[in-house]
Amino acid sequence: MMDIQFQSFIPIKKEWDIVAARQQGRDMSKQIGFGSVDQARIATAISELARNIYLYAEQGKICFEILDDMEHKGIKIIAKDDGPGIPDVGKVMEDGYTTSGGLGAGLPGIKRLMDYFDIVSEEGKGTEVTVQKWLR
């Protein structure tokens, strides 16, 4: 396996880029030592984040970072776009709000897949979602 840098990012412009982002996340989480369920969860979270960019913002990027604070290891993923932003973040964080539309896990789903979740969104400026998962 190719050695992976401490930090990296994948630009998201076309649907194919979602696959590249998943691959990058999976390789990194494998290297960190995540088991296969967690690898799959991380890949799914990345998939959702990248898909949101592709569908709603048209372009953006997914950044990856290996976390290591001596005590434990983990992965940090930041999804960033300059898209239209989300007018009411509270609403999209509600369970059943996006999933009922059949759009996938939605933001609450991503939050569940990971250990840490944060979102900053400004209408007209863009959205930045940060997630982390720790190795147990």
Added chain:
Amino acid sequence: MALEKYKNLLKQYLETEDEAALYRADQFSKKSLMDDISPDEILQIHIDAMLDLYPDLSKDMRLSLDFLLETMISYGIAHQEFRVLREKQLELKSEIEVAANMQSTLLNTNIPEVEGLDIGAISIAANQMSGDYYHFIKDQEDNVGIGVADVIGKGIPAALCMSMIKYALDSFPANRLNPKTILRLLNRVVERNVEPGMFITMFYGFYNKNENCLQYASAGHEPGLFYNAKTDSFETLEAKGIVLGVEDSISYNQFTKCLSVGDMIILLTDGVTECRKGDQFIETDEILQVIKEYLHLPAQDIVENVYRHFERVQDFDLRDDFTLIILRRKE
């Protein structure tokens, strides 16, 4: 450890193909559900168990299990979402229960004790909160005012709306307002305070104890019934009037019905007349039949028995709030 347990069960099954192992697998899955283990985690346990039991598992097989795991991740999310929604639902339910208790305290009205009158009343909500309301008031001369109201619609909006009727009624002076005046005043309150599209039907009666007559008026409410003891027959208390909340200035007509000993006034809401048997509405005749069956009982027992009858007819699942009041002139 779930993994050890699962591995042993799986091993037992693979060796024996025994139904007992399958039964234990069933128990295992119920326990896992209780412990909130999601489907993808079960699959992970399965994969780990298989790799433990068969270290030489073919590569294709191994990869196919990983592939399957990938397809289960979304089910795992859905499982968790379901759990959260279920908790939320329980929360809501208990919150509504509190509100329903509060409503019954707020709307509480006592059936007055009046010499020469036997009064029975029952009001049951279809859901937790009621859109029906009845109100008794007794003045110093032992005359009795009776209001029965029904918000079109049921549940919480209807219940909120009903509190307004209660407070409006309470704010009126206690001395002898005519039924038609009470309805006219209430109509103004409702018209001003309720969104268009929400209506309230209401019957208001004033029983004059000395004359033994009921003066009444109706705002589009289900017609009351009169039981004539002498002829052992029922008649409808016709009183047409427009429902509360449609227009600002409306006046209502007022009627009078006098009671001989044994005669009864029966007031109800459409939850009674619109009881359904399967797909069909019951006929008014059937209600009268049922009331007749219990005529020998005190008024409160009649209304309770009638309610029990229709509760059973509807398979114990009320479709609308049910209110029934009986007022009988005694010796």
